[in-house]
Amino acid sequence: MSAKLIKGKEIAAQIREEIKEQVLELKKLKGIVPGLVTILVGQDPASESYVRAKQKTSHELGFHSVQETLPADTGQDDLLKMVWQYNQDEKIHGILVQLPLPRHIDENKVLYAIDPDKDVDGFHPVNVGRMVIGEPAFLPCTPYGIQQMLIRSGVQTEGAEVVVVGRSNIVGKPIANILLQKAAGANATVTICHTRTKDMAAHTKRADILIVAAGKPGAITADMVKPGAVVIDVGVNEIGRTAEGKRILKGDVDFEAVKEIASAITPVPGGVGPMTITMLMLNTLQAAKRKN
Ligand code: GUN
Numbered sequence: 001m002s003a004k005l006i007k008g009k010e011i012a013a014q015i016r017e018e019i020k021e022q023v024l025e026l027k028k029l030k031g032i033v034p035g036l037v038t039i040l041v042g043q044d045p046a047s048e049s050y051v052r053a054k055q056k057t058s059h060e061l062g063f064h065s066v067q068e069t070l071p072a073d074t075g076q077d078d079l080l081k082m083v084w085q086y087n088q089d090e091k092i093h094g095i096l097v098q099l100p101l102p103r104h105i106d107e108n109k110v111l112y113a114i115d116p117d118k119d120v121d122g123f124h125p126v127n128v129g130r131m132v133i134g135e136p137a138f139l140p141c142t143p144y145g146i147q148q149m150l151i152r153s154g155v156q157t158e159g160a161e162v163v164v165v166g167r168s169n170i171v172g173k174p175i176a177n178i179l180l181q182k183a184a185g186a187n188a189t190v191t192i193c194h195t196r197t198k199d200m201a202a203h204t205k206r207a208d209i210l211i212v213a214a215g216k217p218g219a220i221t222a223d224m225v226k227p228g229a230v231v232i233d234v235g236v237n238e239i240g241r242t243a244e245g246k247r248i249l250k251g252d253v254d255f256e257a258v259k260e261i262a263s264a265i266t267p268v269p270g271g272v273g274p275m276t277i278t279m280l281m282l283n284t285l286q287a288a289k290r291k292n
Contacts, residue, residue: 008275015282034285036063038054039068040098063284076104083097083114120141142276142279144279145272145279146275147179161191162176163193164176168213172192212234212252214252218250219235231262233266233267236249236268
């Protein structure tokens with residue numbers, strides 16, 4: 001039997017429609033337009049493409065959007081000054097500094113300079129702390145998107161054995177924290193596996209919900225998955241290019257084999273990927289609503 005596909009692309013489109021309606025309502029009732037600034041330093045092609053996509057979506061949803069593109073040799077102090085300027089800007093509710101930053105800039109120093117109430121990436125320690133103790137917080141966009149995919153696909157997380165593969169600050173650690181909260185769409189029993197885990201398969205085979213953010217194509221094979229499990233593949237690995245130069249992407253899960261065992265699975269592309277930008281927009285909308 002083939003697993004049901006959890007299509008992030010469709011879920012993301014549905015959430016974007018909801019955001020659009022709320023943007024109109026916020027404008028009508030309070031005269032507020034959600035504002036997002038994206039700051040890009042340097043010319044990394046992947047970062048340029050991500051920032052373009054964020055700007056495009058932000059425009060489509062009716063946000064006030066600003067793009068700042070700075071040269072790669074921008075000094076740390078100049079970048080910090082820009083962040084402080086947007087911290088004070090009433091029209092801007094969300095500030096996103098695209099990572100990675102050039103090596104001469106201390107990434108944490110810049111992220112920590114962002115006003116936590118405008119930290120729509122959810123990377124500031126204040127938001128990380130709020131998330132861990134279960135207070136309202138901006139949640140990092142990819143894990144927030146994963147939780148929404150589970151909820152909107154009717155996957156029961158309460159009491160479920162969740163196994164997360166990967167312990168990054170952007171995906172692994174936050175999704176584990178989000179799903180163990182005493183809250184709707186959470187209440188799971190969570191295990192985190194990583195590169196030093198002794199017997200990875202022993203853990204992954206226990207999972208009712210397996211979330212993989214290992215950054216390694218095909219890291220999860222069919223023999224590592226429990227029959228009937230829900231499998232969320234966060235991996236986006238470029239394994240080559242088409243004749244036309246288009247990127248060929250593969251997840252961290254051996255999709256063809258695992259889909260015969262799982263009850264539901266996310267494809268790559270079209271799974272978790274489209275959710276990330278959408279949740280950034282939702283965080284920005286929430287920031288705008290909170291402000292007034
Ligand atoms: N670079 C790759 N992913 C992200 C993200 O989610 N936020 C930011 N700011 N930079 C990134």
